[in-house]
Amino acid sequence: MASPSFKDLDLPGVIDTASTNFIDEFYVPMLSRSTTYKRGVGFFSSSWVESAARGIAELAENGGKSKWLTSPILDETSLEGLKKGDEAKRDEKLKESLESSIDDLEQSLAEETQNALAWLIADGLIELRFAVPDNGLSGEFHDKWGIFYDADGNKVAFHGSQNDSLHAQRNYESYDVFCDWRNDTDAERVEKHEERFDRMWAGEMPNVSVYSIPSGIRRELIDLRTTDDRPYELSDGAGNESNSIVLRDYQREAVDSWFANGKRGLFEMATGTGKTFTALGALDELLSTNDEPIFIVISVPMRHLAPQWADSLADFGLKSPTYCYGSRNPNWYEDLQNAVSSFEHGFSNLEIIITTHVTGAKEKFRSQVSNIDGQTLILADEVHNLGSEYLKKGLMPAYDFRLGLSATPERYYDEEGSKFLLRYFDGTVYKYTLADAIPEYLSEYKYYPRIVEMMPEELEEYREYTHRIIKLQNDDEDDEEVLERLLQKRAQILKSAENKFSELQDITRSIDVDHLLVYTNHEQIDEVQKILTDEGIIQHRFTATEGDDEREQLLNSFAGGRYDALVAMKCLDEGVDVPSTRQAILMSNSKNPMQFVQRRGRVLRKDPDSNVDYAEIYDMIVVPTMNPDAELLESERNIIRKELDRFEEFVENAKNERSARMAIQRIRTEYQV
Template structure:
């Protein structure tokens, strides 16, 4: 933990100007410990900078940054022009307003404060954007809130009535304050306030238009300097850059990517840092290329977008754009603006985070092909991009390509797998789970738990087996009928009653702590009932919860508020849950993509914890005493079922005892 943490400050939930000096007791203590400051405010004056100069200077000296959204001073004529949507006139109005503000700064500020603001802008410590209500809102941008983050990622959000001006300090004003490390309610509010700021900053709010100051205005602000000496000591070049150092194998993957003409698939075990590896490649490319770089990060599920955004921050890329419906209903308009600004040279690097579904839509594809510059595609869990529809999102326009997956081959889709290999120009680097244990991933104990079907289930299972054999032997049968029969028979295995008794036994004999339980739709309610009966504090984690709810659930799970999560498919891919210690596999398909990902969730290292993880795998067989007919029909099925066992046992701590525990199956079915 940093020695300058904002958690060291005693921060009350509410402050007011009657009892608190906002500058000395709130702003300066936080700013001197902050690495990032986001502020949305109606009005701002240089006098506020003068008052908070100590905190801002320390922010600058520590390599921190500030983003301010504020309201420009506009008269009624200006507002009418903006309301009518004349872009050229809008830009001119904003420019004239800013020039007037610059002139005011020159006459109103003493040299010291004027120089401070100019140097902060020149060094990129402060970036300013202006907000103008549009689309039905005819008033002013008048909101006032902020978020501060320290080097350890702790955040404080505040919301209240005060503008950043000298006069506001003389008023009776107040702030509500929320600290994300204190409790879940505060965490939720901090997330909401930061999400609100980021959407505004990225011009993703329909009723507000955000204007950047532009390079011309920026230069005029910088020219206010009257001295070549900064009023603060800047960090050296080393501290200005991110402090992420790739692991040796991650750097090997990056080197292989450069050698392969900036294309390739990284086949890396879940939990070995595929995200960091891809961002390391992106960052290195961005440092050496002379051309502006447009980056598209494509994720399989929306809740992974925020996880990528957090990783990007660690590489000092703090303003990615979320371009998909649930995060930004106006994503098409936003993407069009981002590309237009990029083509105009308003930024050297733009990063958009989208989903595989949105990225394959015609509107997304058409807009991306208009990018005037070099484009990098990072495809997370890339095996999901090989379907017939999503392949459309794999554009020739992407100059550079990175595909990430622990299992890039698509199950039962050889054509899709080959397409991905061709598009990304092959798998250029592999790092297996065996390579990663124990240095980078946790050791684990694997406990197969064999259960048999109930007599009624076995009878139904036999009936379906007879129908399946009959259908296969009937040349007039169609594939749809056979598929339905196979699904119905598989459902008997997935929902076998003995699984629930076995689950109860495992919970009773285990110390339930940071446990994941993987279920399916048919199992989840009964699984939760057992957890409740056994006194386990738990929460379900499914596709039904919103992205915000999922983040809150994961945070509560990491802190120990929930002892267990009962999850369906949305925890299979990419979700970082390093605090997990145990997993119970109630439901599994034969798809390696699914069960390999599930194993990976529990093997991520958490701090200095050296204890092996524990994986309980409930394996269902029709019976351990099969007759000749059942042996003949089920032998190949049981053999496929043991494919998961063979993969899991290979790298387990307790290989011998695990092998012994399924010897009964091998003997009974002669596999």
């Protein structure tokens, strides 16, 4: 049965209290169809809470969450203290001001509403933050607007004069209502209101400061509960209810192996074989068989992977996570404190935190998590990154249960880091290779190596660096720093070979471009985009400079066919689900197998909406020249060998292995490798 949609409702462009009961005819129908609700409004007061709690309980029944921005009631002294104080003083000023409101709530609210509010906050289904105008503004935060989201991705925004209070229901008030599917003007208005809320929630709005609710106040609100029974059904789960998801046989083996190893271990699984799904299967089983409260930290290498993990948690019916890293949540430290506090005071028997490897290694993060009194688990995605000197700090001894995921857990040229990861996670407990997964679970693919030679002037410069390198290597007092710099400059000539651009043109002209990824580097990306555009290919760059929301939109547009191609640098290497990809052109590669194995994996995920039998990978292999003299033959042989390591990794499981090997045979002959 399809989820109820906003489109089922006949929503006028303007509603008013003279002809519409806002609660029964607007809020309840909208909230009962919503998965997320964002609201900015008036004051934190008993009448505000009464209306909010009643409405949000409807949302909770639907498995949704809400975010509320409101103005705290502050006298002038408290307001100035809030604006000027450091973190501890700021929380104290806010706490002092809000404590009287807590007393008011307890006296004024009906027990049913009081319990609803307390349980909603305890379950993390309603988040409160307080907005205070400052700098160029004075007075109060007095705006009133909101955005609803349904399961189909439809959005409705409203803006008007009404506060969420019983008194406001008696006034003549009105809302403008905007539906993003109605027309371009409405869609633009929805986007503006959404952007305004998100910027303010993140503390990015000039002249408005935003404060998280102090942990002490949160506990006092939760303590308003007078019953152990929720006044609604918690449909987004305490994490231990059964679900209909069934693991594949090999995923089931991986989970069993992890349990047999004392709930510790590494999953070494080929990209695209469902590492995330398998890990959450282990998590789900742990929660269903474990009677103890547990605090879970999911650590990801890049921030744009966090929403994918949150979506996967929802697929398993697991509790919605708290995002704890700066770009997504500037108040992450306060939210982490609140999560730890709720867990340790027994308000919650399950907390799930999603952080990044960098944030998880910070002392502020570690100090909160390391002293938790209760069971803890670390789930580390793309775990090979965590072997570095700084990031390994995030792998604390305090974690009771440990699960690491990677297609390539061994660190390239870092034996010590690799050994550390194996020790910390107590070994690799399950391995599933690309050959194991093709063709049942991953797409078959054809591999086309394309030989690219240097231009004459590039070759001349390359030879010059080679002479200097050889001379320095033969010097008994060689300067390692100078040598390293020369090697890097010579390698850059290979990476930036001009003939790659003409090769790109040849490839795109010889194929029907269909969901193409082009991997390039910083120096090439502008020219690559120009070439694709000149060839009539609709493309967009996908780099570290795009924000989380824009990246998600780009991936959706790419999957839907709005863009023929994405031009990516490193940020599409790890963990991003792009199952719609059918073709890839590798213009820039490192010799690190972690990178090129991940890039291949982006192309091999099966897309249920595609009828294409196999994927296509075009790989540019750069050589100085196909007619090397004795000097080049001697100096380049080892470099060519390393370049062909990638070729061997790719060709081994290709449908066209024989013809692909024939395509590079001349390199082997000329360079005697």
